[in-house]
Amino acid sequence: MSMRVIPDQDQPSAAIEISLEKPLLDYDLLQLEQPTPRDVDAVLVSQGFRDLVDDARGVLTDLLTHSGLEITQLTGAICPGDDEVYRPGLWIVVRDPHAAAKKTLPGAIQERIAVAATELSKRLQLA
Numbered sequence: 001m002s003m004r005v006i007p008d009q010d011q012p013s014a015a016i017e018i019s020l021e022k023p024l025l026d027y028d029l030l031q032l033e034q035p036t037p038r039d040v041d042a043v044l045v046s047q048g049f050r051d052l053v054d055d056a057r058g059v060l061t062d063l064l065t066h067s068g069l070e071i072t073q074l075t076g077a078i079c080p081g082d083d084e085v086y087r088p089g090l091w092i093v094v095r096d097p098h099a100a101a102k103k104t105l106p107g108a109i110q111e112r113i114a115v116a117a118t119e120l121s122k123r124l125q126l127a
Contacts, residue, residue, distance in 0.1 A: 002079070003121060005114045012099030013072065014110055016117045018126060019079035019089040026125075027052045033085040037078045043088040044076035052124070056090055059123050063116045069094050069109070092117070 002019040023030045027048035034040045043049055057074050064071065077091035094113050096105060105113075121127045 003117055005110060005117060007105050007110050009104055010102050011095075012097075012101065012103060012105055013093055013095040014105055014113050016092040016094065016113065017077055017079065017089060018092075018117065018121060019077075019081070019087050020126060021081075021087060022126075024048070024052065024125070029088070032087045033081070034087070035085065037080075037086050040078045040086045040088050044078070049076060049088060053090070055124060056092075056120060059120050060092065060116065063119055064094070067112060067116070068098055069096055069113065069116075071095075 002021060004017045005014055006017065007014040020029065020032050023032060029043065029048050029052065032043070053074060053076065057071065060071055060074070071092065072095045073091065073093035075091050077089040079087045079089040081087055096109055099105060
């Protein structure tokens, strides 16, 4: 599993990109590597992937409940791989509604987001 936390410049939010790199039998997501981005689209609209997004939202909501952070976007993503293939993934945007507007999130909050993303990956067995 490849995961990146990307803080938004001059905004109190950060994006999390999680590329799926191993089959997820529970979600009937077996063939993840695709030759073109268009081929990943079929995976992103499958019932199994929609179930994964729903489960991810529930787990992440639970993880962020007492953090003061909120999910503003959780959707599918097309993630390019190093080996010239494309994979489906999760794209999540987390925001701190209490942070100053037009300011990048402090490092401690970015770290909290990274910890939540890692725990999400563990709970859904993405890693």
